[in-house]
Amino acid sequence: MFKKILIANRGEIALRVIRSCKEMGIKTVAVYSEADKDSLHVWFADEAVCIGPPPAKESYLNMKRILAAAEITGADAIHPGYGFLSENAQFAELCERSGFKFIGPSPEHIRAMGDKMSAKKLAKKAGVPLVPGSDDVVKSIDEAKKIAKEIGYPILLKASAGGGGRGMRIVRSEQELPKAFEQAYKEAEAAFGKGDLYIEKFIEEPRHIEIQIVGDRYGTVLHLSERECSVQRRHQKLIEESPSPFMTPELRERMGEAAVRLAELIKYESLGTVEFLVDKDRNFYFIEMNTRIQVEHPVTEEVIFYDLVKEQIKIAAGVAISGKYYYPQRHAIEVRVNAEDPFNNFMPSPGTITALHLPGGHGVRIETHIYSGYKIPPHYDSMIAKVIASARTRKEAIAIMERALEEFYIEGIKTTIPLHKKILKDERFRKGNYNIKFLENFDLTPDEE
Numbered sequence: 001m002f003k004k005i006l007i008a009n010r011g012e013i014a015l016r017v018i019r020s021c022k023e024m025g026i027k028t029v030a031v032y033s034e035a036d037k038d039s040l041h042v043w044f045a046d047e048a049v050c051i052g053p054p055p056a057k058e059s060y061l062n063m064k065r066i067l068a069a070a071e072i073t074g075a076d077a078i079h080p081g082y083g084f085l086s087e088n089a090q091f092a093e094l095c096e097r098s099g100f101k102f103i104g105p106s107p108e109h110i111r112a113m114g115d116k117m118s119a120k121k122l123a124k125k126a127g128v129p130l131v132p133g134s135d136d137v138v139k140s141i142d143e144a145k146k147i148a149k150e151i152g153y154p155i156l157l158k159a160s161a162g163g164g165g166r167g168m169r170i171v172r173s174e175q176e177l178p179k180a181f182e183q184a185y186k187e188a189e190a191a192f193g194k195g196d197l198y199i200e201k202f203i204e205e206p207r208h209i210e211i212q213i214v215g216d217r218y219g220t221v222l223h224l225s226e227r228e229c230s231v232q233r234r235h236q237k238l239i240e241e242s243p244s245p246f247m248t249p250e251l252r253e254r255m256g257e258a259a260v261r262l263a264e265l266i267k268y269e270s271l272g273t274v275e276f277l278v279d280k281d282r283n284f285y286f287i288e289m290n291t292r293i294q295v296e297h298p299v300t301e302e303v304i305f306y307d308l309v310k311e312q313i314k315i316a317a318g319v320a321i322s323g324k325y326y327y328p329q330r331h332a333i334e335v336r337v338n339a340e341d342p343f344n345n346f347m348p349s350p351g352t353i354t355a356l357h358l359p360g361g362h363g364v365r366i367e368t369h370i371y372s373g374y375k376i377p378p379h380y381d382s383m384i385a386k387v388i389a390s391a392r393t394r395k396e397a398i399a400i401m402e403r404a405l406e407e408f409y410i411e412g413i414k415t416t417i418p419l420h421k422k423i424l425k426d427e428r429f430r431k432g433n434y435n436i437k438f439l440e441n442f443d444l445t446p447d448e449e
């Protein structure tokens, strides 16, 4: 087993990884930018190294500085968390070449799945159903028109290098296509350095349901059931739950098997998430595979009693998967608390947290790096906490979440908590009757207190 792990990340996920390491008796090294010197991950790690100024490019994305920090502290492995360098094949390669185990899949797997077109080709080969669309990158507007005509409008233009919902455009008619194509191309080029686009049929009102998988180097691949992630804003997840209220044992088996087939085909080793869209008739379509730990992993952990980060570390160290797979016996819901004003177009709200009380009690789990007096830097992601509620039933989990959010007291900044409270009260949400359009026609005004 590793003796010392450097965590190449910040915020709640850095802390999350530090916690698992401590329980495993592994020493930890935090890295931090100048903006994060007062962050909890710096306090709770055994050692901490400042790797540069606030902009991520000069710190959390700076491979050389991170590797130098690993070198001087004598770490033997690097955990990338999510975001930043977690799906950067070059970084994974550099880690291995410099003698540090990258806690994640091989660079080849990151590359194969990071390019969405390549991922779709592999999924097809594994017999996993795909959203109808182009077989490859679309080179010109004329070619796009031809393919769109074949599969029928509306279509979605997507960036092959995509992520975070960027470089995506819905096109409802041929007239709209040329302009949308140029816009999506430019957006993708600016965001990912590569404008390549492909086409998918735009599925109306699907659910986003993903399967957690885990594979080891001995060829064992398991799926650990699903997460429902349809409460989204601009393709970004806000609330996740497991099991999905839409799931049936039969659909879970089919989706789980499909995800496992893909991982088996490529001999995948590590944690991964296979994302699907599911239509109202319970047809499911592969959209992408993520090769890292996901933000929403706690909902899976709470329903199957499994520490995914520990498992990820063990797999990287060459330990065979020991876990058995249980169908969810419980229900878990996660809300993302972002430092944003949900009732003012989600305007970022960085600043100092002047007072804070975090919820607790039976069935409540908090993942956060904030504390009273903490100053939220404006340079990074706006997520400041995750609240996870779990219980035997969905109804109980919702009641626990509502109670927990009542107890969540935070002053000095705006957060998404008031919106979460409103969603939890919504009849459609309570019935589990929602899809990715749910927030589009949601009343984004504050409730009267």
Ligand code: ADP
Pocket (backbone or CB within 6 Å): 131, 156, 162, 163, 164, 165, 166, 200, 201, 202, 203, 204, 206, 208, 232, 235, 275, 277, 287, 288, 436
């Ligand atoms: P990204 O990697 O940028 O997050 P994804 O392919 O994972 O992109 O898609 C993100 C979200 O966009 C999905 O959760 C879903 O809400 C929406 N989406 C993606 N593909 C389609 C599609 N073909 N039809 C309808 N919605 C889609």
